[in-house]
Amino acid sequence: FVYEAWTWMSVGSFSPGFTFYLDGLSTVMMLVITGVGFLIHLYATGYMADDPSFARFFSYMNLFVAAMLMLVLGDNLVLLYLGWEGVGLCSYLLIGFWYTNPANGYAARKAFVVTRIGDTSMAIGLFLLFAQLGTLNIQDLMHAAEGEWEVGSGYAVAAALLLLGGAVGKSAQLPLQTWLPDAMAGPTPISALIHAATMVTAGVYLIARTHILFELAPSVQLLVAWIGLATLLISGFTAMTQSDIKRVLAYSTVSQIGYMFLGLGVGAWSASVFHLMTHAFFKALLFLASGTVILSLHHEQNIFKMGALRKVLPVSFASFLIGSLALTAFPFTSGYFSKDEILLGALAVEGVGTWLWLGGLIGAFFTGIYTFRLFFIVFFGESNVKHHVDKEVGGWHMNGPLIILMILALVGGFIHVPVEAVFSHGEAHDEHHVSGLIHGIMIAVPLIGIGISYLFFMSKTFSVEKLMASGMAQSLHKFWLGGWGFDTLYNTLFVNPFLFLARINRKDLIDRFYALIVALSQAANGMIVRTQTGSLRWYALTLVAGLVFIVTLGALL
Template sequence: MLNYLALVPLFPLIGFLILVASQGNMPRRWVPWIGAGSVGVSALLAALIGIEFLGGSFEPYRQTLWTWMRVADFASGFSLYLDALSLNMMFVVTGVGFLIHVYSIGFMADDAGYARFFAYMNLFVFAMLILVLADNLVLLYLGWEGVGLCSYLLIGFWYDNPENGAAARKAFVMTRVGDTAMAIGLFLLFAQLGTLEIQSLMQRAVAAWPVGSGLAALAALLLLGGAVGKSAQLPLQTWLPDAMAGPTPISALIHAATMVTAGVYLIARTHTLFELAPAVLQLVAVVGAITLLIAGFTALTQRDIKRILAYSTISQIGYMFLALGVAAFSSAIFHLTTHAYFKALLFLAAGAVIHCYHHEHDIFRMGGLRKRLPIAFWSFVIGSAALTALPFTSGYFSKHEILASAYQAENGVWFWAAGTLGALLTGIYSFRLLFIAFFGPENEHASEHLGFAMSIPLILLGALALFGGFVSMPLGSVFPREQPGELGVLAAIVTDAAPFIGVGVAVLLYLTRTYPVEALTASRWGERLHRFWFSGWGFDWLYGKLLVNPFRWLAALNRGDIVDDVYRGVAVASQYAHRAFAATQTGQLRWYVAAFTGGTVLAIALGILS
């Protein structure tokens, strides 16, 4: 089955091409069979390939299809690479991706852009599979840019609304900042090491650069720039909440289960390079710790159901970066996997609520849904429990590994403390959402019908969110030097207690309202702090003042485009010159003789004078 590896990304690509070629004229009932069916075939192939791989010796498998480009000493093949890490990512992309596609059959059933939606989704799955299966960084970068393109298309899917177009542009531009840094990093790596084939590159890096090398640090820092852009980490995190403008299945696929984890995968795949740059690896942990706290506090104040989950995603990716930074690479990938289960579940459950509320997003306009929408309610209960890392859920096992590894790392107490505080905040904002939307006075405006296509993915993802933590990919062959961390007795008690404390606070503030949250925000400082957190700690305001507004001012100043003015000036000068010289062509012989004689005299005079 390993020989069929290339078919895994091929089927979604074929689905995309068929849907695009139909130009929206395909019978509507065929669209989901092609859109969801092609990803389902890929998921089945991935499962069969995984069974053979896991039943063998875990030896990496490489499949070269053709030489993509060859220039002088540079050659890049269209080659795929399968090991435990890429297999894990392939499972996530195809498995969770297929469930989201099935859910979309019901969620997008009445949308005019039904075929276009599935075409974009298929193209995204293809690009993501190329990214995680690429054997070299050039092919990986192709997939990297492909998911960036698809994110623009999908976030702005409902392009009739200008706000959606603005959100799509924001995501595209901000991720391009990171992508530019990453591209420069690839140029540096090839210039210094002579290859971009990942496995050879890591071997040459170890041979050429000692630990702490400046070049290794610079290359790792540039790759980190790409990772923070794609994974929405500080300081390029502000695009992700606005990306919720797209349909909810897009939020589940791109901004919870796959695309935003690409940066985590990149660092894990090139972990050898980062280990040669301990300062950069430490920076990865710092970025993750700060981001998870900033996003956690911000999620506490949001009203939009999808924006709460978006900030939660930023926070959970922060945990993955924290794990990467303390060299707990397996723990980071484990949390990436469990996060895909419970966050896709939460987004799809949120989509069910939005669908039944006729596209209402404000949780304070909801209420009493636990009886009217039982599947969505229990999906939220399970997803929130896993997100909060309550015992025996999938999130408990992966997050506990991260905090244990952080505790054992150098300066790890601070990282552990940040992660533990983040776990407490997660308990508060997760159950705040649950209590406000599903408890309290019943709202009569919600319909109750979800349908088979939307219900089955919620049930299956709920099972994965509960029990997925009991199964993890054996990544020892990819990260052989990693040692599992352990917590001291007191640290273990605090770690396990933090989520429960968070849930307890949410109960007091939002369920029983023993201490109404309005009392906390009534004071001047409480109101200011609430507004500051609600704004995402002012990052959008800061970037607007420093970057966006000056650029708009320059654009307004240069509305006529000074470069075009130069070319227009050249054109006008040419026209005048043409008219001037054309005026000399009178057709009268005496003028031509006079001009000839005058030119001859001038030439002789110049010759005499020189």
């Protein structure tokens, strides 16, 4: 279905329309954005009820959803890019919503600048596509690329690489993943919206929508898989070391988006979109449940200052349990079906498929560990809460969305995703037969991770303190806790040199030239001011002198 509202602009052969395109892929995305987005909005009416900037918050939220809808419904890459930049702007506004705290402003600027790197890559890609194919209408562009470019051609590789740069930035994949954990500075409903229904899924959608370009560049498509695998492993290790409840969930999002990139890279397009949908259910559930916990503990986010909350906050406990099971791909939860399809797609790839599959399994193993580490520490063991737990937090407008999301996290895997027609000729890996042993391994690995987490953090059969006793373990923990040193590296290579040059050029030659003009103007003003004495005798004298000067000058000339 195509609806053309108007022609946006017309410059020569460039005439992008304000046109919306609806097919199976955009329908799935639209339902996720509006459905999960509505539940988050409803929850936020309770979470933000006492905030003095309540109206400003919801104006940003609605703008965020509108921009994301424009992104997924745009018929051409220009309109898609408008929505793309719109979600970037809204993320900046919402991450820095509580701007009186300087740390929140820093996090917002960091997200804005890092994602702009990817956006620049994408913009260059759009210029290249239009210059070579003469259109930015998505459907016409895909047909033109298939007709004019051979598989592996230089233009196809360049275009796919540039679009991949944009996707990596928006979806927080290596090497531009550093902004997403810091984005937790915003209110918790915003964290849920960014992670579940809007911004971080934009990169996945872009690659899925332009999948034909990536099929024409197999090397770039395989690079997508390796980026996803590396990201899911690095973020999984990092999540195990975090103590902030929202940062654990943030790194889990980076990891799950990594699985989606892995699926896209191996041609399991439908599986990646399926996982995008199921992930929206259980990740929104986990973030909103964490928001209830945070409010109940008077905005405490350190998981080691929680504990034994299962009886005090039963709805949050049930939400975390179901969300954690789905996140770890526990059998017959929503995450189980979608993640398995991605891993099977990886296994079917010739050559490197086994390695991609093993890497995905390792990621699933660590997902079980860090997810239930969080669950056991927060809801079991001894209470480390220093303040009174507010049991009254919630109400139907906060608990209602949690209950609906719990149901979706359980049964979402049985929902059919109608995207076969979109990827009809591109999914070579969907139909293949694997042994029962492979299925058994994929079920057992995350369960083993959950079991290890139980032994360390629930039954205390093994001691974390003893495990961390060695210097090597402590160094490794510090390295993982710092996000594998990416922030330190980028500060050293880019941020600090820029600040150094900015300080040197704070008063550069151009500024000094402008300062000279200001100084001369001020000096002239001072001289003129001195002539204004207020004396009538002085004014008469200067008038006569001026008149004599003019008459004399006239006589001489």
